[in-house]
Amino acid sequence: MPGDRNAAVGxxxxxxxxxxxxxxxxxxxxxxxxxxxxxxxxxxxxxRLLWDLVPQGLEASSPENPLIFMAGMxxxxxxxASGRITVTSKSPTTGLYVKSSAGGHFGEALKFAGFDGIVVxxxxxxxxxxxxxRGIATLRxxxxxxxxxxxxxxxxxxEHLGTSAAQVACIGPAGENGVAYAAVxxxxxxxxxxxxxxxxxxxxxxxxxxxxxxxxxSYHDPERFLNAAIRARRVVAEDPVSKSLFVFGTSGGIxxxxxxxxxxxxxxxxxxxxxxxxxxxxxxxxxGYLAGRVGCSSCTTSCHRYSVAEINGDRYAGGGPExxxxxxxxxxxxxxxxxxVIGAGxxxxxxxxxxxxxxxxxxxxxxxxxxxxxxxxxxxxxxLQWDDGRELLRLIRAIAYREPxxxxxxxxxxxxxxxxxxxxxxxxAIQANGLEQSCPETRISKAYALAFAVNPRGPDHxxxxxxxxxxxxxxxxxxxxxxxxxxxxxRRDDSTDLREVIVRYHEDLYAALDATGLCAFTGTCxxxxxxxxxxxxISAATGWELTGEDVMEIGARIVHLERAFGVRDGRDRSMDxxxxxxxxxxxxxxxxxxxxxxxxxxxxxxxxxxxxxxxDDQGMPTRSALERIGLDDVADELEKLDRLGSxxxxx
Amino acid sequence: xxxxVEVDAARCTGCRACMLTCSLRRMGETRLSGSAIQVFSSxxxxxxxxxxxxxxxxxxxxxxxxxxxxxxxxxxxxxxVKRCIGCRACIAACPYGAIGYxxxxxxxxxxxxxxxxxxxxxVCNAATTMPGALRxxxxxxxxxxxxxxxxxLANAESWRCQESRHxx
Numbered sequence: 001m002p003g004d005r006n007a008a009v010g011x012x013x014x015x016x017x018x019x020x021x022x023x024x025x026x027x028x029x030x031x032x033x034x035x036x037x038x039x040x041x042x043x044x045x046x047x048r049l050l051w052d053l054v055p056q057g058l059e060a061s062s063p064e065n066p067l068i069f070m071a072g073m074x075x076x077x078x079x080x081a082s083g084r085i086t087v088t089s090k091s092p093t094t095g096l097y098v099k100s101s102a103g104g105h106f107g108e109a110l111k112f113a114g115f116d117g118i119v120v121x122x123x124x125x126x127x128x129x130x131x132x133x134r135g136i137a138t139l140r141x142x143x144x145x146x147x148x149x150x151x152x153x154x155x156x157x158x159e160h161l162g163t164s165a166a167q168v169a170c171i172g173p174a175g176e177n178g179v180a181y182a183a184v185x186x187x188x189x190x191x192x193x194x195x196x197x198x199x200x201x202x203x204x205x206x207x208x209x210x211x212x213x214x215x216x217x218s219y220h221d222p223e224r225f226l227n228a229a230i231r232a233r234r235v236v237a238e239d240p241v242s243k244s245l246f247v248f249g250t251s252g253g254i255x256x257x258x259x260x261x262x263x264x265x266x267x268x269x270x271x272x273x274x275x276x277x278x279x280x281x282x283x284x285x286x287x288g289y290l291a292g293r294v295g296c297s298s299c300t301t302s303c304h305r306y307s308v309a310e311i312n313g314d315r316y317a318g319g320g321p322e323x324x325x326x327x328x329x330x331x332x333x334x335x336x337x338x339x340x341v342i343g344a345g346x347x348x349x350x351x352x353x354x355x356x357x358x359x360x361x362x363x364x365x366x367x368x369x370x371x372x373x374x375x376x377x378x379x380x381x382x383x384l385q386w387d388d389g390r391e392l393l394r395l396i397r398a399i400a401y402r403e404p405x406x407x408x409x410x411x412x413x414x415x416x417x418x419x420x421x422x423x424x425x426x427x428x429a430i431q432a433n434g435l436e437q438s439c440p441e442t443r444i445s446k447a448y449a450l451a452f453a454v455n456p457r458g459p460d461h462x463x464x465x466x467x468x469x470x471x472x473x474x475x476x477x478x479x480x481x482x483x484x485x486x487x488x489x490x491r492r493d494d495s496t497d498l499r500e501v502i503v504r505y506h507e508d509l510y511a512a513l514d515a516t517g518l519c520a521f522t523g524t525c526x527x528x529x530x531x532x533x534x535x536x537x538i539s540a541a542t543g544w545e546l547t548g549e550d551v552m553e554i555g556a557r558i559v560h561l562e563r564a565f566g567v568r569d570g571r572d573r574s575m576d577x578x579x580x581x582x583x584x585x586x587x588x589x590x591x592x593x594x595x596x597x598x599x600x601x602x603x604x605x606x607x608x609x610x611x612x613x614x615x616d617d618q619g620m621p622t623r624s625a626l627e628r629i630g631l632d633d634v635a636d637e638l639e640k641l642d643r644l645g646s647x648x649x650x651x
Numbered sequence: 652x653x654x655x656v657e658v659d660a661a662r663c664t665g666c667r668a669c670m671l672t673c674s675l676r677r678m679g680e681t682r683l684s685g686s687a688i689q690v691f692s693s694x695x696x697x698x699x700x701x702x703x704x705x706x707x708x709x710x711x712x713x714x715x716x717x718x719x720x721x722x723x724x725x726x727x728x729x730x731x732v733k734r735c736i737g738c739r740a741c742i743a744a745c746p747y748g749a750i751g752y753x754x755x756x757x758x759x760x761x762x763x764x765x766x767x768x769x770x771x772x773x774v775c776n777a778a779t780t781m782p783g784a785l786r787x788x789x790x791x792x793x794x795x796x797x798x799x800x801x802x803x804l805a806n807a808e809s810w811r812c813q814e815s816r817h818x819x
Contacts, residue, residue: 077681078671078774105667112683155694164694164810165683188695214754216682219675226675226770233668233774243781292697295666302664306697317697 009036010220011077011541017115017137019130021204022063022122026130026137031116038630040538041073041116043099044515044558046088049119050097051561051634056568056641060092060200063123067200069169069209070117071107072517075297076217078226079537080233080529081519083108083297085186087169091457092203093180093196093413094434097565098457100197101514103296103304104190109167112213124205127176133161133212142207146176149350150185151318157210170208171198172352174400178202180413181357181436185349189304189319190296193354195435195457220543228540232533236300236521239528240473245303245521246293248281250323254331255280261590262441265331266386267363268430268581271441272590273331279338280326281305289342294319301521307346309339311393321345321355327439328359333366333386340389344396351400356460357413360436362395364414365406367428373421382406430579433458442582442597445470447499449597450605451506453576454619456562463559464506465525469493475527479505494592496601500609508555515558557629560621564634567643573619576606607651620645653791654726655706656688656762656769660803663699663784665692669771676770677760684754687762688771688785691807700803700810701784703771704728704749704762705792712761715744721761730761747797748804 016031031045039045046068053066068088075082085107091098110118114135127142145153150172158166167187175182175198182198183191192198219225236242244252257263258276265273277283284290284305294304308317321329321341329348330341348355368374369384382398383391398407409417414429414436430437435458442449442459447466452459468480469491483505484490484498506524509531513523516538522529531548539545566575577583578597587595610617614625622645626635638644667683667690674685683689688703706727713721713728720734721741730741730750737757742750751760762769764787775783792800 076671078668078675083666108667151695158694164692214682214684216674216678216680216685216755218680222675222679226672229672229675230770230774237781246781292661293664294697295664295668297666298668298671299664299666300668302666304664318695 009033009542010225011074011217012036012041013111013114013116013217015115017118017132019118019120019137019139020122021120021124021128021139021206024124024139026139028115028137036073037544038554039558040512040515040554042070042075042084042515042517043086043088043101043511044554045117046070046086046099047097047558047561047565050088050090051565054090058090060090060095061203063204064121065090065200067120067197067204067206068117069110069120071110073515074537074541075107075517076111077541078229078233078298079518080229080236080300081296081298081522082517083299084514084517084519085110085192086514087184087192087197089197089200091195091197092199094458095569096195096433096457096571097562098195098197099514099562100184100192100194101462102186102190102192103299103519104167104187105297106167106169106186106190106211107517108297109165109211109213111217112215113211114215118209120204120206123203127205127207129157129207130209131161132210134214145207147173149173150352151188151350153208154188157208161210161212163212166210166212168208168210171201172350172400174352175199175202176207177400177402177411179353179399179402179411180416181354183352183354185352187319189294189349191349191354194356194460194462198352219541221540225537225540228536232529232537233300235533236528239475239526241471241526242301242521242528245301248285249303249305251281251284251321251326253323254326255282261592262444263331264327264439264441266334267332267360267367267428269367270589271587271592273334275334275336276331278336279330279341283338287338289338291317296519299519303521307342309342311339311343316343316346318346318349320349324438325355325359328356328363329392332359332363332439333392335389335392336387337389340392343389344392347393347396351396353396353400356438357436358396358399360430361399361410361414361417362392364417364425364429365410368421368425373423373425378405378409380405427580427585430581431459432577432579433575435459437579437582442578443587443595444592445493446496446597446601446605447502449578449582449602450499450609451503453578453602453606454503454609456566459578464503464510465520466502466506467525468502468506468527469495471527473527479527494595496605499605500612503609504612507559508552510555511558512551512555515554553629557631560626560629560631561634563621564626564631564638567620568638568641571619573606573617576619578602610651616645616647616649617651618645618649622647652725652789653706654764654767654787654789655792656703656764656772657786657788657792657796658701658703658799658803659784660700660799662782663690663701665690665699668774669701669785672770672774676765682755684751685756685760687751687760689751691810693806693810698806700807702748702800702803702807705747705796705800707747707797708791711744711746712741712750715740726764726767727762729763730759732756732758735759747800748807749800
């Protein structure tokens with residue numbers, strides 16, 4: 001039963017809910033303590049479960065592919081910004097491992113309901129919902145919820161259950177209709193959106209999970225934990241980056257990015273957006289669109305916005321837009337009217353679409369039109385041009401409902417769509433390994449380029465966010481010097497030197513933060529918390545007495561397991577790559593004119609990164625790399641499948 | 652002299668760090684109903700209402716308690732949890748909805764100002780230059796502050812009513 005303290009360590013419930021949609025059964029099982037010790041929670045425990053449950057080569061669209069929701073180890077505690085939850089599966093979009101994490105209050109409610117996580121297996125025959133209340137899980141028919149947008153699904157479930165304390169994870173029409181980049185929505189605006197985790201939920205015909213959390217979470221040493229949490233909160237909140245994120249949101253960073261000519265517009269054809277002053281966090285505030293700030297569970301920063309805009313008599317009110325949404329659904333489309341970015345972001349949230357892939361796919365289509373390669377039969381009925389907000393809203397709906405023609409084509413994402421259209425259209429599909437890239441300018445920022453190339457789920461910023469060389473906050477300057485020494489050239493964003501050291505630190509710490517449930521804005525991408533702070537929080541909660549080094553080792557273990565998952569399925573060096581345009585199509589103007597991250601440059605960084613990781617020249621982990629962090633069994637399995645890195649073939 | 656936790660609801664972001672912290676300090680565990688401050692959010696999370704005892708001058712909770720578990724003190728009336736029988740008379744008497752009910756213990760929950768340095772305030776105002784929704788003020792709450800408290804309660808109830816109407 002939930003609340004069985006014998007199975008629990010501090011700050012965790014000690015239980016996992018296993019759901020088999022094929023048989024319609026649910027079962028509460030202990031959350032294995034050895035696994036928790038090795039992987040903490042969240043992304044870590046979920047990655048291990050996925051490795052154990054998914055055999056080599058499993059089709060991601062198979063009902064056997066699990067969908068795992070795992071709250072952070074410290075979620076539902078007052079540790080700073082600790083409300084993150086991770087959604088993990090094998091992606092039907094990329095065929096790769098995917099973890100997609102989100103904030104909000106769902107993870108908190110799940111733990112108060114008595115579960116650290118949910119493992120969903122099988123597929124339901126008919127649309128289904130899962131309700132967890134008073135420690136009891138029940139599967140019910142989704143009936144009138146199927147077909148509803150995410151916000152209405154959440155509101156109606158709260159009405160049915162009679163409490164606003166219910167937290168809901170659900171899919172919108174995009175997930176039901178099999179759009180390749182459907183999101184799992186964890187509130188009206190908190191999304192686990194990347195690489196099709198919502199597509200998996202749709203394939204399982206699981207419309208929603210509603211959780212009412214009423215129980216408590218206990219601690220090894222409550223007083224020590226309280227003190228550690230308050231100290232850590234102060235460290236995060238005093239960081240200048242936290243303050244800026246509170247005032248302007250994530251999109252406060254757009255002005256500086258544009259000034260430095262690294263704010264991609266028109267599908268990464270240009271790097272300076274002429275309407276950047278109108279499209280960003282400062283104008284959200286100045287223009288009167290900002291109606292409030294929204295904090296995820298236990299947040300110190302509250303970077304989320306709540307925005308309101310009216311477009312032709314329609315009112316759009318909701319969370320966002322975030323930095324990336326301003327990129328993919330704003331600057332990328334060369335929009336000039338901020339209201340359409342607000343509207344498009346909210347529409348994607350309602351329909352359950354990843355804003356990054358939706359925006360990049362529409363940008364790809366407009367460039368196809370610009371270059372005259374889209375057949376009339378497909379584009380008929382749509383205007384495809386830059387800076388057309390009204391048409392953008394139509395296109396988003398067409399994608400979510402897979403309307404015949406263009407909507408259905410774009411619902412597949414840029415890689416399959418460009419294969420279908422043919423010609424050179426793959427060259428301006430801003431994707432690698434089937435995932436559309438997020439908007440950091442990886443032709444210029446080499447740390448991002450390396451991190452994106454080796455990211456197990458494809459090219460984006462959510463396994464490592466190496467802002468370090470760009471930041472001048474005291475925490476960032478100290479950390480860079482510690483990692484790389486004092487050479488001022490290393491602070492250049494376009495330097496390729498020691499990027500492997502920077503990326504490794506970010507990857508390992510990011511994985512550990514995702515496992516504890518702490519937001520990236522505490523330790524990577526902002527630099528207030530160090531591994532030692534995280535270790536003290538975990539130690540006070542559990543009594544384990546971890547050090548900062550232990551935390552980084554756990555992070556490295558997660559990173560290696562995720563890598564092994566890819567390698568087992570055939571990932572090698574050839575897949576550690578970036579979109580074609582980033583590698584071959586230089587920046588066209590401005591101070592960075594002529595820049596790419598060339599294949600040679602990427603190769604050099606990969607060689608050094610593999611060496612640092614003790615992987616072979618194909619990017620496959622060696623036995624010694626895996627055994628060093630206790631992954632002996634993973635090394636054994638890779639060896640059995642002839643996928644273990646060779647100690648003789650070093651880069 | 653009385654002191655109270657002053658609330659500026661417009662600055663609340665609904666993170667509930669105050670609730671998690673309060674319940675951990677009071678109960679040694681985190682449990683939302685164990686917190687003496689409650690944060691309610693509108694269904695779409697655009698608006699929030701933190702509700703906590705204001706140490707109001709009238710203090711009807713003291714009179715309402717049939718077992719004298721609430722006693723007056725300089726700062727704020729104090730609830731003796733050991734004496735509380737969970738009858739909810741104080742909850743009904745409070746015009747600001749500021750006394751909670753701990754579902755697990757079956758007893759009332761009331762702010763005691765953490766012996767003078769309320770932790771909810773310190774986790775909300777973690778940074779000196781970034782004011783949060785809560786601060787500690789000397790003296791009794793102003794008339795405007797009491798009006799605002801009633802408005803927060805009305806908001807929270809309207810958000811709840813919408814749901815229970817459909818629940819039936």
